[in-house]
Amino acid sequence: MTTLTKTVLNSETIPRVALEFMNNTHFEEIELVKMLGERISAYQLNDAKTENDQQQITQLLADWLQHTQAHFTRENELMIEIHFPMYPVHSGEHERVLDDMTAMVQQWQDKHDTERLAEYVFSTWPNWFDAHVNSMDMVTAQFAVMNGYEG
Numbered sequence: 001m002t003t004l005t006k007t008v009l010n011s012e013t014i015p016r017v018a019l020e021f022m023n024n025t026h027f028e029e030i031e032l033v034k035m036l037g038e039r040i041s042a043y044q045l046n047d048a049k050t051e052n053d054q055q056q057i058t059q060l061l062a063d064w065l066q067h068t069q070a071h072f073t074r075e076n077e078l079m080i081e082i083h084f085p086m087y088p089v090h091s092g093e094h095e096r097v098l099d100d101m102t103a104m105v106q107q108w109q110d111k112h113d114t115e116r117l118a119e120y121v122f123s124t125w126p127n128w129f130d131a132h133v134n135s136m137d138m139v140t141a142q143f144a145v146m147n148g149y150e151g
């Protein structure tokens with residue numbers, strides 16, 4: 001097994017943006033991923049893996065995917081409402097990540113490749129999310145507030 005440096009985000013260190021509803025969604029998502037990460041770590045150490053253990057991970061992945069879809073849709077709607085000039089870039093990034101995440105969930109369902117799953121959950125996603133909140137989300141929320149958006 002390859003050794004993976006785990007990045008687990010938490011609500012104290014994730015950058016805060018100027019709109020509270022966005023922060024709340026980000027905190028929720030971090031909590032979901034934390035639960036999923038704990039389940040994956042336990043699964044990796046489990047010598048007697050059962051179908052039920054797999055099923056629990058599959059369920060958490062489905063919840064996460066659904067949360068992400070709703071999260072991105074709401075941000076995309078906000079950008080349209082405030083006529084955010086970088087809408088194509090920001091929403092394009094959402095689309096790319098959603099495609100990636102969907103492919104990752106699909107591979108888990110097909111092959112149950114735990115290493116690929118762990119790589120995504122402990123490295124690819126947290127690194128992306130932290131950088132995304134700190135750039136595109138930050139700028140979008142700031143733009144919304146400066147243009148009088150009140151939620």
Ligand SMILES: [Fe+2]
Pocket residue numbers: 075090094132136137
């Ligand atoms: Fe975003």
